[in-house]
Amino acid sequence: MALLAGRTVLLRAGVRLGAEAATRGGNGARRFASHRVLVEPDAAAGIATIKLKNPPVNSLSLEFLTELIICLEKLENDKTFRGIILTSDCPGIFSAGLDLREMCGKNPAHYAEYWRAVQEIWLKLYLSNMVLVAAINGASPAGGCLMALTCDYRVLADNPRYRIGLNETLLGIIAPFWFKDNLVNTIGHRAADRALQLGLLFPPTEALQVGMVDQVVPEDQIHSTALSVMSQWLAIPDHARQLTKSMMRKATADHLIKQREADIQNFVSFISKDSIQKSLQVYLEKLKQKKH
Numbered sequence: 001m002a003l004l005a006g007r008t009v010l011l012r013a014g015v016r017l018g019a020e021a022a023t024r025g026g027n028g029a030r031r032f033a034s035h036r037v038l039v040e041p042d043a044a045a046g047i048a049t050i051k052l053k054n055p056p057v058n059s060l061s062l063e064f065l066t067e068l069i070i071c072l073e074k075l076e077n078d079k080t081f082r083g084i085i086l087t088s089d090c091p092g093i094f095s096a097g098l099d100l101r102e103m104c105g106k107n108p109a110h111y112a113e114y115w116r117a118v119q120e121i122w123l124k125l126y127l128s129n130m131v132l133v134a135a136i137n138g139a140s141p142a143g144g145c146l147m148a149l150t151c152d153y154r155v156l157a158d159n160p161r162y163r164i165g166l167n168e169t170l171l172g173i174i175a176p177f178w179f180k181d182n183l184v185n186t187i188g189h190r191a192a193d194r195a196l197q198l199g200l201l202f203p204p205t206e207a208l209q210v211g212m213v214d215q216v217v218p219e220d221q222i223h224s225t226a227l228s229v230m231s232q233w234l235a236i237p238d239h240a241r242q243l244t245k246s247m248m249r250k251a252t253a254d255h256l257i258k259q260r261e262a263d264i265q266n267f268v269s270f271i272s273k274d275s276i277q278k279s280l281q282v283y284l285e286k287l288k289q290k291k292h
Protein backbone atom coordinates (compact mmCIF):
# COMPACT_ATOMS: atom_id res chain seq x y z
CA MET A 1 0.00 0.00 0.00
CA ALA A 2 1.35 3.44 -0.82
CA LEU A 3 0.19 6.39 1.24
CA LEU A 4 1.18 9.80 -0.01
CA ALA A 5 0.23 12.72 2.21
CA GLY A 6 -1.58 15.48 0.35
CA ARG A 7 -1.86 13.51 -2.90
CA THR A 8 -4.49 11.42 -4.59
CA VAL A 9 -4.00 8.12 -2.87
CA LEU A 10 -2.86 4.74 -4.06
CA LEU A 11 -4.47 2.05 -1.96
CA ARG A 12 -3.64 -1.64 -2.22
CA ALA A 13 -2.56 -3.32 -5.43
CA GLY A 14 -2.08 -0.07 -7.25
CA VAL A 15 -5.79 0.78 -7.45
CA ARG A 16 -5.88 4.52 -7.85
CA LEU A 17 -8.91 5.97 -6.14
CA GLY A 18 -10.31 8.94 -7.94
CA ALA A 19 -8.56 7.90 -11.11
CA GLU A 20 -11.25 5.54 -12.23
CA ALA A 21 -14.39 5.63 -14.41
CA ALA A 22 -17.03 2.96 -14.53
CA THR A 23 -17.01 1.27 -17.90
CA ARG A 24 -18.19 -2.14 -19.00
CA GLY A 25 -15.50 -4.55 -20.09
CA GLY A 26 -16.01 -7.32 -22.65
CA ASN A 27 -17.42 -9.67 -20.00
CA GLY A 28 -19.82 -7.02 -18.70
CA ALA A 29 -17.81 -6.53 -15.48
CA ARG A 30 -17.30 -3.01 -14.21
CA ARG A 31 -13.87 -1.44 -14.48
CA PHE A 32 -13.02 1.88 -12.95
CA ALA A 33 -10.99 4.73 -14.27
CA SER A 34 -11.66 8.45 -13.64
CA HIS A 35 -10.91 11.36 -11.30
CA ARG A 36 -14.05 12.05 -9.34
CA VAL A 37 -13.16 10.99 -5.81
CA LEU A 38 -9.94 12.47 -4.49
CA VAL A 39 -8.53 11.00 -1.31
CA GLU A 40 -5.93 12.91 0.65
CA PRO A 41 -4.57 10.64 3.35
CA ASP A 42 -2.86 11.69 6.54
CA ALA A 43 -1.69 8.29 7.73
CA ALA A 44 0.02 9.66 10.83
CA ALA A 45 -3.23 11.23 12.01
CA GLY A 46 -5.37 8.31 10.79
CA ILE A 47 -7.51 10.70 8.74
CA ALA A 48 -8.45 10.67 5.06
CA THR A 49 -9.99 13.70 3.40
CA ILE A 50 -12.37 12.76 0.61
CA LYS A 51 -12.89 15.54 -1.91
CA LEU A 52 -15.87 15.17 -4.21
CA LYS A 53 -14.87 16.18 -7.71
CA ASN A 54 -17.64 15.68 -10.22
CA PRO A 55 -17.94 19.13 -11.81
CA PRO A 56 -19.80 21.31 -12.26
CA VAL A 57 -22.02 20.55 -9.23
CA ASN A 58 -21.04 17.14 -7.78
CA SER A 59 -24.37 15.66 -8.83
CA LEU A 60 -24.54 12.05 -7.71
CA SER A 61 -24.52 10.10 -10.95
CA LEU A 62 -24.40 6.30 -10.92
CA GLU A 63 -20.72 6.30 -11.87
CA PHE A 64 -19.83 8.86 -9.23
CA LEU A 65 -21.77 6.98 -6.54
CA THR A 66 -20.08 3.73 -7.55
CA GLU A 67 -16.64 5.27 -7.20
CA LEU A 68 -17.55 6.76 -3.86
CA ILE A 69 -18.86 3.41 -2.58
CA ILE A 70 -15.64 1.66 -3.59
CA CYS A 71 -13.56 4.39 -2.00
CA LEU A 72 -15.45 4.11 1.29
CA GLU A 73 -15.13 0.33 1.30
CA LYS A 74 -11.38 0.58 0.84
CA LEU A 75 -10.99 3.11 3.60
CA GLU A 76 -13.30 1.21 5.95
CA ASN A 77 -11.18 -1.93 5.49
CA ASP A 78 -7.89 -0.13 5.96
CA LYS A 79 -6.94 0.01 9.62
CA THR A 80 -4.72 3.04 8.94
CA PHE A 81 -7.77 5.28 8.94
CA ARG A 82 -10.10 6.08 11.81
CA GLY A 83 -11.70 9.22 10.43
CA ILE A 84 -12.90 10.76 7.17
CA ILE A 85 -13.44 14.40 6.34
CA LEU A 86 -15.98 14.66 3.55
CA THR A 87 -15.74 17.83 1.49
CA SER A 88 -15.97 19.17 -2.06
CA ASP A 89 -13.43 20.06 -4.68
CA CYS A 90 -16.05 22.02 -6.69
CA PRO A 91 -16.02 25.70 -5.74
CA GLY A 92 -19.24 26.83 -4.03
CA ILE A 93 -20.99 23.46 -4.27
CA PHE A 94 -20.85 20.62 -1.76
CA SER A 95 -23.21 18.48 -3.86
CA ALA A 96 -26.32 19.25 -5.93
CA GLY A 97 -27.75 15.92 -4.78
CA LEU A 98 -28.97 13.08 -6.92
CA ASP A 99 -28.25 13.45 -10.59
CA LEU A 100 -31.61 14.32 -12.12
CA ARG A 101 -30.48 12.90 -15.45
CA GLU A 102 -30.33 9.44 -13.83
CA MET A 103 -34.00 9.77 -12.94
CA CYS A 104 -35.29 11.14 -16.25
CA GLY A 105 -36.02 9.33 -19.50
CA LYS A 106 -34.36 6.03 -18.49
CA ASN A 107 -35.81 2.51 -18.18
CA PRO A 108 -37.01 0.75 -14.99
CA ALA A 109 -33.89 -1.45 -14.80
CA HIS A 110 -31.73 1.67 -14.78
CA TYR A 111 -33.84 3.35 -12.11
CA ALA A 112 -33.55 0.20 -9.96
CA GLU A 113 -29.77 0.04 -10.37
CA TYR A 114 -29.46 3.72 -9.60
CA TRP A 115 -31.64 3.55 -6.51
CA ARG A 116 -29.71 0.56 -5.12
CA ALA A 117 -26.53 2.65 -5.40
CA VAL A 118 -28.21 5.57 -3.61
CA GLN A 119 -29.29 3.23 -0.80
CA GLU A 120 -25.79 1.73 -0.68
CA ILE A 121 -23.96 5.02 -0.28
CA TRP A 122 -26.34 6.04 2.50
CA LEU A 123 -25.87 2.74 4.35
CA LYS A 124 -22.08 2.86 3.92
CA LEU A 125 -21.86 6.41 5.24
CA TYR A 126 -24.50 6.13 7.95
CA LEU A 127 -23.11 2.87 9.38
CA SER A 128 -19.43 3.67 8.96
CA ASN A 129 -17.25 2.64 11.90
CA MET A 130 -15.06 5.65 11.23
CA VAL A 131 -15.66 9.17 12.46
CA LEU A 132 -17.17 11.17 9.61
CA VAL A 133 -16.95 14.95 9.63
CA ALA A 134 -18.64 16.90 6.82
CA ALA A 135 -16.78 20.06 5.85
CA ILE A 136 -19.61 21.60 3.85
CA ASN A 137 -18.01 24.16 1.59
CA GLY A 138 -20.92 24.90 -0.71
CA ALA A 139 -24.59 24.49 -1.53
CA SER A 140 -26.00 21.21 -0.31
CA PRO A 141 -29.55 20.46 -1.45
CA ALA A 142 -31.41 17.12 -1.23
CA GLY A 143 -29.02 14.18 -1.72
CA GLY A 144 -26.10 16.52 -0.93
CA CYS A 145 -27.72 17.34 2.39
CA LEU A 146 -28.40 13.65 2.98
CA MET A 147 -24.72 12.79 2.63
CA ALA A 148 -23.87 15.48 5.17
CA LEU A 149 -26.61 14.21 7.51
CA THR A 150 -24.97 10.76 7.64
CA CYS A 151 -21.84 12.28 9.15
CA ASP A 152 -21.13 12.46 12.87
CA TYR A 153 -20.50 16.21 12.76
CA ARG A 154 -21.22 18.97 10.23
CA VAL A 155 -19.25 22.18 9.76
CA LEU A 156 -20.75 24.64 7.26
CA ALA A 157 -18.88 27.53 5.64
CA ASP A 158 -20.50 30.87 6.38
CA ASN A 159 -21.82 32.01 3.02
CA PRO A 160 -25.52 32.83 2.48
CA ARG A 161 -25.41 31.03 -0.88
CA TYR A 162 -24.50 27.75 0.82
CA ARG A 163 -28.00 26.57 1.61
CA ILE A 164 -28.67 23.09 2.93
CA GLY A 165 -31.83 21.03 3.23
CA LEU A 166 -34.07 18.35 1.79
CA ASN A 167 -35.90 20.31 -0.89
CA GLU A 168 -37.53 17.34 -2.68
CA THR A 169 -41.07 18.71 -2.47
CA LEU A 170 -39.98 21.71 -4.55
CA LEU A 171 -39.28 19.27 -7.36
CA GLY A 172 -42.66 17.56 -6.93
CA ILE A 173 -41.01 14.46 -5.46
CA ILE A 174 -40.98 13.00 -1.97
CA ALA A 175 -38.03 12.34 0.29
CA PRO A 176 -38.00 8.58 1.02
CA PHE A 177 -38.65 7.43 4.60
CA TRP A 178 -34.97 6.87 5.31
CA PHE A 179 -34.07 10.44 4.23
CA LYS A 180 -36.84 11.52 6.60
CA ASP A 181 -35.62 9.25 9.43
CA ASN A 182 -32.08 10.62 9.10
CA LEU A 183 -33.39 14.18 9.22
CA VAL A 184 -35.69 13.52 12.19
CA ASN A 185 -32.75 11.96 14.08
CA THR A 186 -30.79 15.13 13.43
CA ILE A 187 -33.19 18.03 13.95
CA GLY A 188 -36.20 16.44 15.68
CA HIS A 189 -39.69 15.64 14.47
CA ARG A 190 -41.33 19.07 14.45
CA ALA A 191 -38.50 20.85 12.63
CA ALA A 192 -38.22 17.95 10.15
CA ASP A 193 -41.97 17.98 9.50
CA ARG A 194 -41.85 21.66 8.55
CA ALA A 195 -38.53 21.43 6.65
CA LEU A 196 -39.67 18.44 4.57
CA GLN A 197 -43.13 19.69 3.70
CA LEU A 198 -41.86 23.12 2.67
CA GLY A 199 -38.68 21.78 1.06
CA LEU A 200 -36.67 24.29 3.09
CA LEU A 201 -33.12 25.12 2.12
CA PHE A 202 -31.52 26.76 5.16
CA PRO A 203 -28.82 29.42 4.90
CA PRO A 204 -25.99 28.95 7.45
CA THR A 205 -27.42 30.91 10.39
CA GLU A 206 -30.77 29.13 10.16
CA ALA A 207 -29.13 25.76 9.53
CA LEU A 208 -27.22 26.20 12.78
CA GLN A 209 -30.33 27.33 14.65
CA VAL A 210 -32.40 24.34 13.54
CA GLY A 211 -29.53 21.88 14.24
CA MET A 212 -29.00 20.88 10.63
CA VAL A 213 -25.30 21.70 11.13
CA ASP A 214 -23.20 21.76 14.29
CA GLN A 215 -20.96 24.71 13.52
CA VAL A 216 -20.74 27.60 11.04
CA VAL A 217 -17.28 29.02 10.41
CA PRO A 218 -15.63 31.45 7.97
CA GLU A 219 -14.91 29.68 4.70
CA ASP A 220 -11.13 29.81 5.10
CA GLN A 221 -11.39 27.98 8.44
CA ILE A 222 -13.50 25.07 7.32
CA HIS A 223 -10.74 22.49 6.96
CA SER A 224 -8.87 23.47 10.12
CA THR A 225 -12.14 23.35 12.07
CA ALA A 226 -12.96 19.92 10.65
CA LEU A 227 -9.48 18.70 11.68
CA SER A 228 -9.83 20.01 15.19
CA VAL A 229 -13.32 18.46 15.57
CA MET A 230 -11.89 15.21 14.24
CA SER A 231 -9.10 15.10 16.80
CA GLN A 232 -11.66 15.61 19.57
CA TRP A 233 -13.73 12.65 18.30
CA LEU A 234 -10.67 10.47 17.72
CA ALA A 235 -9.66 10.96 21.34
CA ILE A 236 -12.52 8.63 22.31
CA PRO A 237 -11.60 4.91 22.33
CA ASP A 238 -12.81 3.41 19.04
CA HIS A 239 -14.68 0.43 20.49
CA ALA A 240 -16.74 2.59 22.87
CA ARG A 241 -17.54 5.19 20.25
CA GLN A 242 -18.34 2.64 17.53
CA LEU A 243 -20.69 0.60 19.71
CA THR A 244 -22.42 3.78 20.82
CA LYS A 245 -22.77 4.94 17.22
CA SER A 246 -24.24 1.59 16.26
CA MET A 247 -26.65 1.72 19.21
CA MET A 248 -27.86 5.15 18.08
CA ARG A 249 -28.16 4.31 14.36
CA LYS A 250 -28.90 0.61 13.94
CA ALA A 251 -32.69 0.82 14.15
CA THR A 252 -32.79 3.57 11.51
CA ALA A 253 -30.53 1.64 9.14
CA ASP A 254 -32.41 -1.63 9.75
CA HIS A 255 -35.61 0.12 8.78
CA LEU A 256 -34.23 0.45 5.25
CA ILE A 257 -32.28 -2.83 5.19
CA LYS A 258 -35.44 -4.80 5.95
CA GLN A 259 -37.36 -3.20 3.10
CA ARG A 260 -34.63 -2.55 0.60
CA GLU A 261 -36.23 -4.35 -2.33
CA ALA A 262 -39.68 -2.86 -1.67
CA ASP A 263 -38.09 0.60 -1.44
CA ILE A 264 -36.47 0.05 -4.85
CA GLN A 265 -39.77 -1.05 -6.35
CA ASN A 266 -41.52 2.00 -4.85
CA PHE A 267 -38.90 4.29 -6.29
CA VAL A 268 -39.07 2.70 -9.75
CA SER A 269 -42.85 2.89 -9.97
CA PHE A 270 -42.95 6.44 -8.58
CA ILE A 271 -40.21 7.83 -10.78
CA SER A 272 -41.61 6.12 -13.89
CA LYS A 273 -44.94 7.95 -13.64
CA ASP A 274 -45.53 10.36 -16.51
CA SER A 275 -46.47 13.17 -14.14
CA ILE A 276 -43.20 12.76 -12.14
CA GLN A 277 -41.11 12.56 -15.29
CA LYS A 278 -42.75 15.77 -16.47
CA SER A 279 -42.06 17.58 -13.16
CA LEU A 280 -38.40 16.55 -13.21
CA GLN A 281 -37.97 17.62 -16.81
CA VAL A 282 -39.54 21.00 -16.10
CA TYR A 283 -37.25 21.43 -13.07
CA LEU A 284 -34.14 20.49 -15.08
CA GLU A 285 -35.18 22.88 -17.84
CA LYS A 286 -35.58 25.69 -15.29
CA LEU A 287 -32.09 24.99 -13.97
CA LYS A 288 -30.70 25.22 -17.49
CA GLN A 289 -32.59 28.42 -18.33
CA LYS A 290 -31.58 30.13 -15.07
CA LYS A 291 -28.33 31.21 -16.72
CA HIS A 292 -29.91 32.85 -19.75
Ligand SMILES: CCCCC/C=C/C(=O)SCCNC(=O)CCNC(=O)[C@H](O)C(C)(C)COP(=O)(O)OP(=O)(O)OC[C@H]1O[C@@H](n2cnc3c(N)ncnc32)[C@H](O)[C@@H]1OP(=O)(O)O
Binds near residue numbers: 096
Ligand atom coordinates in the same frame (compact mmCIF):
# COMPACT_ATOMS: atom_id res chain seq x y z
C1 LIG B 1 -38.94 9.21 -4.78
C2 LIG B 1 -37.89 10.10 -5.33
C3 LIG B 1 -36.94 10.55 -4.26
C4 LIG B 1 -35.73 11.17 -4.84
C5 LIG B 1 -34.93 11.94 -3.82
C6 LIG B 1 -34.17 12.98 -4.54
C7 LIG B 1 -33.10 13.54 -4.06
C8 LIG B 1 -32.32 14.53 -4.85
O1 LIG B 1 -31.18 14.80 -4.52
S1 LIG B 1 -33.02 15.25 -6.25
C9 LIG B 1 -31.87 16.52 -6.75
C10 LIG B 1 -32.22 17.78 -6.04
N1 LIG B 1 -31.22 18.80 -6.33
C11 LIG B 1 -31.53 20.07 -6.51
O2 LIG B 1 -32.67 20.49 -6.43
C12 LIG B 1 -30.40 20.99 -6.83
C13 LIG B 1 -30.52 21.54 -8.20
N2 LIG B 1 -29.40 22.41 -8.50
C14 LIG B 1 -29.28 23.66 -8.01
O3 LIG B 1 -30.07 24.17 -7.25
C15 LIG B 1 -28.09 24.43 -8.50
O4 LIG B 1 -27.57 23.79 -9.63
C16 LIG B 1 -26.96 24.55 -7.44
C17 LIG B 1 -27.41 25.49 -6.31
C18 LIG B 1 -26.56 23.21 -6.88
C19 LIG B 1 -25.72 25.17 -8.13
O5 LIG B 1 -26.07 26.37 -8.78
P1 LIG B 1 -25.10 26.99 -9.88
O6 LIG B 1 -23.71 27.03 -9.39
O7 LIG B 1 -25.73 28.29 -10.30
O8 LIG B 1 -25.10 25.92 -11.07
P2 LIG B 1 -26.25 25.69 -12.16
O9 LIG B 1 -27.58 25.69 -11.54
O10 LIG B 1 -26.01 26.62 -13.30
O11 LIG B 1 -25.94 24.18 -12.61
C20 LIG B 1 -24.84 23.86 -13.44
C21 LIG B 1 -25.20 22.67 -14.31
O12 LIG B 1 -25.49 21.55 -13.47
C22 LIG B 1 -26.80 21.05 -13.75
N3 LIG B 1 -27.36 20.52 -12.50
C23 LIG B 1 -27.56 21.14 -11.35
N4 LIG B 1 -28.07 20.34 -10.42
C24 LIG B 1 -28.20 19.12 -11.01
C25 LIG B 1 -28.67 17.85 -10.56
N5 LIG B 1 -29.10 17.65 -9.29
N6 LIG B 1 -28.67 16.84 -11.44
C26 LIG B 1 -28.24 17.01 -12.71
N7 LIG B 1 -27.78 18.19 -13.19
C27 LIG B 1 -27.76 19.23 -12.35
C28 LIG B 1 -27.56 22.26 -14.26
O13 LIG B 1 -28.66 21.87 -14.99
C29 LIG B 1 -26.49 22.92 -15.11
O14 LIG B 1 -26.40 22.18 -16.30
P3 LIG B 1 -26.07 22.90 -17.72
O15 LIG B 1 -27.13 23.94 -17.93
O16 LIG B 1 -26.12 21.79 -18.71
O17 LIG B 1 -24.70 23.50 -17.53
